Each structure stands twice: as C-alpha cells, then as structure tokens.
Amino acid sequence: MSTEAGGDGLITVLGYGSLLSQRSALETVPSLTGFRPVRLPGYRRIFNKVGVVFFSRHGADAASRAIASCSTEAMAGCEIICSAFDVPEEDFVALYEREHRYRWVEVRALDEAGMPVQGRICTSSTDMDYRLNKCVTQAEYHRRVGQYYSGPLWRDDILPYPRYLAFCLEAAASQGQSVLDNFMDSSFLADGCTSIRQYLATLDPPLQWQGSREQYSYRAR
Numbered sequence: 545m546s547t548e549a550g551g552d553g554l555i556t557v558l559g560y561g562s563l564l565s566q567r568s569a570l571e572t573v574p575s576l577t578g579f580r581p582v583r584l585p586g587y588r589r590i591f592n593k594v595g596v597v598f599f600s601r602h603g604a605d606a607a608s609r610a611i612a613s614c615s616t617e618a619m620a621g622c623e624i625i626c627s628a629f630d631v632p633e634e635d636f637v638a639l640y641e642r643e644h645r646y647r648w649v650e651v652r653a654l655d656e657a658g659m660p661v662q663g664r665i666c667t668s669s670t671d672m673d674y675r676l677n678k679c680v681t682q683a684e685y686h687r688r689v690g691q692y693y694s695g696p697l698w699r700d701d702i703l704p705y706p707r708y709l710a711f712c713l714e715a716a717a718s719q720g721q722s723v724l725d726n727f728m729d730s731s732f733l734a735d736g737c738t739s740i741r742q743y744l745a746t747l748d749p750p751l752q753w754q755g756s757r758e759q760y761s762y763r764a765r
Contacts, residue, residue: 553632553633554577554630554631554632554633555630555631555632555633555636555663555664556628556629556630556661556662556663556664557576557628557629557630557631557636557639557663557664557665558582558584558626558627558628558651558653558663558664558665559626559627559628559629560584560589560614560616560624560626560627560665560666561589561613561614561708561712562614562708562711562712562715563627564626564627564712564715564716564719564723564727565711565714565715565718566579566627566629568711568715569627569629572638572639572642573629573631573635573636573638573639575631575632575635576629576630576631576635577629577630577631578628578629578630579627579628579629580627580628580629580655580656581625581626581627581628581655581656581719581723582625582626582627582628582653582654582655582656582661583623583624583625583626583653583654584623584624584625584626584651584653584654584665585622585623585653585654586618586619586620586622586623587616587617587618587619587622587623587624587651587665587667588616588617588619588622588624588730588731588732589614589615589616589624589727589730589731589732589740590614590615590616590617590668590731590732590733590734590736591612591613591614591615591702591703591704591709591731591732591733591734591740592612592615592668592698592699592700592702592734592736593612593613593614593615593645593646593668593697593698593699594611594612594613594693594695594696594697594698594699594702595611595612595613595705595708596645596688596689596692596693596697597613598611598613598705598708599611599692599693600692602705602707604705606693606694606695609701609702609703610702610703610704610705610706611702611703611705612699612702612703612704612705612733612734613704613705613708614704614708614712614731615646615666615667615668616665616666616667616668617667617668618667622730623726623730624726624727624730624731625716625719625722625723625726625727625730626653626665627719628653628655628661628663643666644678644688645669645674645678645689645697646666646667646668646669647666647667647668647669647673648664648665648666648667649664649665649667650662650663650664651663651664651665668698669698670698671696671697671698674697699734700734700735700736701734701735702734703733703734703743704733704740704743706751709740709751709753710751710752710753711753712727713727713728713751713753714753714754714755717754727740728740728741728744729741
C-alpha cells in the first residue's frame, strides 16, 4: 500500500463525492490502482461549491440554486468514508485539473484494518484564494470559470445539483449500506446544518437516484 508521494512514484488520492465511483475515477485516471474504502476522521462533506462543470457540460441553469457540488471541511467529531486509490505521479495532473477549484490538502485516513493511509483530498477554498493562487490572470479565470458562470464559486445558499447528487448516492450505495448511511449523515447542504438525509426527506417529488449511474458522467457534454 502506497503512501502519499511515496518512493514507488504513486500518489494516494481520497475520493468522497463522484470519486467514490471507481468508474468515474477511471474516466480521469485510467492508470489508477488499489481502489479501496478508507475512513477519514475529523472531516465532513458539504455541498458549498458551485459546479462549473454543470454549466459547461450539463446544461445547468444559472438562475437555479441547485448548482452545488460536494466539498469537504474539517469538523471535529465527524468521519467520512472515502475511496482511496493510487495514481502515478505523472498522471495526478489530470485529477488536479478536474478538481481545479478546490484546495488540495494532505490527510491521514484509516484502512479497514485500522492502519494509516496518508493521501491527498480536495477541501473547501475561497473565491479570493482561487483567483490569487490558482488562476494567474483574469483571462485564465474567464477560460476556466467566467465564460460559464459569473457569480461566486463558494456559497452558503446553494443546493446540490440533482443528477450529481444522485450519482454520488449511487456510488456510495454500490459500496454497501454503511457507506451510503455515512454519506447521507456526514454530508450537509451549504448551510452547514441540514444533512443530505434530511434534505432528501423534504423533496417532493423525491429524488430518484437508484439506478442512476448512467445519468451522470464528468465528461458528458
């Protein structure tokens, strides 16, 4: 089992949303190996980032509040079940591009035997940090974001993009009931208070997510 940026030339990545799906991860990094579940104490999921890809590839409506993708944030007393997988250092750039709006941090998770797994995970950022440290020029920001969406990226008033949330739920369920339950109870709306389980209970009509794996792809246009 590799460690983060280990001597074997592999980087361990932790996935918690669409990257809970091995199929989705393989779309971006076909060379990945060692796909496995891990637990990450001290973090929760939060749907507080505008998914620019929903506009550029999936026809999302900028007037809608249902445009959020999933991030993470440190939170004492919480624990999320993630996927862990290893990618060659030279192929990590593809994931870096896919998750460009996030901030990458190094964390220590636990495998099924309770052994530490050190890797990288995407976590929440700010609009200021993204503009200053990830987009060198206004032209680059326009290429990556502005041509598709003109508002702030990190918001506390948005809701999950339905097809994306359905895909995340399906990916979690494919790994077992305990992973699905963890996703529902350790994931929150952008308000930071409402769990995904609570949110799903309010939807009328209900979100039909079972069997949805063919309805969302990161690369779909």
